Amino acid sequence: MRSLSLLFLVASFVVSFAQTPRLVVVISIDQCRADYLTRFNDHYLPASQKGFNYLIANGAHYRDAHFGHVPTATGPGHAVLLSGAPPHLSGIVGNEWYDRQNKREHYCVDDLTTETVGGRSKPMSPKALQVTTVGDELKMATGKRSKVVGIAYKDRASILMAGHAADTVVWFDDSTGNWVSSKHYCPDGKLPQWVQALNDEKHIDMFAGRTWKPLLPAEAYKDCRPLGNPEPFTATLPASPGQPLYKAFASSGYGNDYVFLTAMRAVEAEGLGADDTPDILAINLSTNDYIGHAFGPNSPQVLDISVRTDRGLSDFLKFLDKKVKGGLKSTLIAITADHGVAPVPEELAQSYRGPGKRIASRLVEEKVETALDKLIGPADWVLAYSEPHLYLNFGAIQSPLFTRESIEQAAADAALEVDGVYFAFTRTQLLNGRAPGWDWSPLVYNAMHPHRSGDLIVITAPNVYMSSYPTGTGHFTPWAYDTHVPLLLTGPGIKPGRYMRRVTTLDLAPTLSQLLNIEYPSGNMGKVLTEAVK
Ligand SMILES: [Zn+2]
Structure with missing residues (x-):
């Protein structure tokens, strides 16, 4: 034995x-x-x-x-x-x-x-x-x-x-x-x-x-x-x-x-x-x-x-x-x-009648800048937009009336006005577990590093390619x-x-x-x- x-x-x-x-x-x-x-x-x-x-x-x-x-x-x-x-x-x-x-x-x-x-x-x-x-x-x-x-x-x-x-x-x-x-x-x-x-x-x-x-x-x-x-x-x-x-x-x-x-x-x-x-x-x-x-x-x-x-x-x-x-x-x-x-995107749109679309990333920055200029006052509000992370300049806030969360939300609402943006998640939403509960939301939670990630995470709609290049294609979504x-x-x-x-x-x-x-x-x-x- x-x-x-x-x-x-x-x-x-x-x-x-x-x-x-x-x-x-x-x-x-x-x-x-x-x-x-x-x-x-x-x-x-x-x-x-x-x-x-x-x-x-x-x-x-x-x-x-x-x-x-x-x-x-x-x-x-x-x-x-x-x-x-x-x-x-x-x-x-x-x-x-x-x-x-x-x-x-x-x-x-x-x-x-x-x-x-x-x-x-x-x-x-x-x-x-x-x-x-x-x-x-x-x-x-x-x-x-x-x-x-x-x-x-x-x-x-x-x-x-x-x-x-x-x-x-x-x-x-x-x-x-x-x-x-x-x-x-x-x-x-x-x-x-x-x-x-x-x-x-x-x-x-x-x-x-x-x-x-x-x-x-x-x-x-x-x-x-x-x-x-x-x-x-x-x-x-x-x-x-x-x-x-x-x-x-x-x-x-x-x-x-x-x-x-x-x-x-x-x-x-x-x-x-x-x-x-x-x-x-x-x-x-x-x-x-x-x-x-x-x-x-x-x-x-x-x-x-x-x-x-x-x-x-x-x-x-x-x-x-x-x-x-x-x-x-x-x-x-x-x-x-x-x-x-x-x-x-153009091939999908033209040859296959699909939802392909190309949008310039600067459109998001411009919308956010304009909205925060109007809401709070003129400043360089976007520190950086490194897709999908958009970083806001909280140092430019002079008034105690605006919380970090309220500014994030105003910026997110502005980003959403860009045709082709599906949603903009805010840092506060994500770190507090308050983002929409879509099946794919975990992919965005996984992107939220407390020290390195943006104040917004901007997501384009399917088949929308956000890019500064006029041709070709890419990824990131x-x-x-x-x-x-x-x-x-x-x-x-x-x-x-x-x-x-x-x-x-x-x-x-x-x-x-x-x-x-x-x-x-x-x-x-x-x-x-x-x-x-x-
Ligand atoms: Zn690669």
């Missing part, structure tokens, strides 16, 4: 050990809406080729995963993915917010106390992230033996996923075409040798003058705008090295290839997945977002970059299968995104097209299946924590994806 139970103990230990991944790879495809994995499916490689279809066939595919906050933007989204903490806890309430104390706009990864390494761009770090990440917890659980690496063109994507204690975190300096980091991650002021070597190769310069053309035959783009055009698009990159080339490259069909190449170098040089101590590699494919903003979700360019992402993913997974100890059987791959995107993203986990410990239960992206972090046998990140509010865990 005793030996039997001992045998059982040994067996269960072996099982749990076998299911702990040696490498967790989180790939956030920027602006990848949930339908890009299903709608374009026929154009992706067969499952045997290790692209999206391999992951779908062998993984847990949550087809109804959503972000649970506004603004659905890159900074807040990436802060959620590996922390499980909504913006009101993570502190990342937008790509930027207004810093009341220092009276200036604060970009979400700004850190004036550190220095850029490998370039001269503004210094960045995770200082503003007020919670830990899965990577931070893994570092603590293994006495720093685990490696945590973050790679993305966008600083806010790589930094906010990788977290505070990560080893190597790089982002792109488009003035030089180099990967850079900061002294937060490289205290000796030097890039890791493999990063410096890759920069020295000047890989992107080889793409000067190259033309991005559709990867698939013209027939494949028949469902995309412009309808029926035999050659859907071409875009030629600048002919010589320099900032215009580096910017255009990152926004072209070739952009992701360089990120995957960099990830492969990281796996080799940092020895990710090479031993039994688990490591984390967080990657953001920013290119998909740049292209999506310019052309919209129904464009041939978005289909093309999605197909190219599939091909890049295929090569990367084949590489991991060879390099990681135990191959893909020991590698947990999580595919997701940081937000979705709206249809181009609480509506389905912006919140609905892929959530697909494949690898050790995962029970494959097609899951239709509505879940939130907060749930990724605690699920990964369980698979790694570590504690949750400090601000985790997500729940384990129980049906997907063996």
Whole structure:
């Protein structure tokens, strides 16, 4: 009996050990809406080729995963993915917010106390992230033996996923075409040798003058705008090295290839997945977002970059299968995104007779300024409008007749007069739990950080795109097209299946924590994806 139970103990230990991944790879495809994995499916490689279809066939595919906050933007989204903490806890309430104390706009990864390494761009770090990440917890659980690496063109994507204690975190300096980091991650002021070597190769310069053309035959783009055009698009990159080339490259069909190449170098040089101590590699494919903003979700360019992402993913997974100890059987791959995107409003309105509309964000500021000028007296009433957060200048109030709440309400009423604004929540309403009880109100509560958020949170109606750009499209809203993203986990410990239960992206972090046998990140509010865990 005793030996039997001992045998059982040994067996269960072996099982749990076998299911702990040696490498967790989180790939956030920027602006990848949930339908890009299903709608374009026929154009992706067969499952045997290790692209999206391999992951779908062998993984847990949550087809109804959503972000649970506004603004659905890159900074807040990436802060959620590996922390499980909504913006009101993570502190990342937008790509930027207004810093009341220092009276200036604060970009979400700004850190004036550190220095850029490998370039001269503004210094960045995770200082503003007020919670830990899965990577931070893994570092603590293994006495720093685990490696945590973050790679993305966008600083806010790589930094906010990788977290505070990560080893190597790089982002792109488009003035030089180099990967850079900061002294937060490289205290000796030097890039890791493999990063410096890759920069020295000047890989992107080889793409000067190259033309991005559709990867698939013209027939494949028949469902995309412009309808029926035999050659859907071409875009030629600048002919010589320099900032215009580096910017255009990152926004072209070739952009992701360089990120995957960099990830492969990281796996080799940092020895990710090479031993039994688990490591984390967080990657953001920013290119998909740049292209999506310019052309919209129904464009041939978005289909093309999605197909190219599939091909890049295929090569990367084949590489991991060879390099990681135990191959893909020991590698947990999580595919997701940081937000979705709206249809181009004019396209929806003109081609589909839908409610698409573009409004300028300055209209909201103007209405609020005018209303408060009239009510209280002339002053600069709007300190900043960093969508959806609008900050009011309470310092301009001279009379005790006006309470903070009454001014917020007057400003909210004024914002509501802008055609296309659905509602303006006030800070007082939200902090006192008095906001309207709509099904989606929790997304706004999740945005209300007591110190960093605005005095108003302004929400546009569905399909209304508030922007200063005259063309293209965007995100930021609480509506389905912006919140609905892929959530697909494949690898050790995962029970494959097609899951239709509505879940939130907060749930990724605690699920990964369980698979790694570590504690949750400090601000985790997500729940384990129980049906997907063996
Ligand atoms: Zn984004």
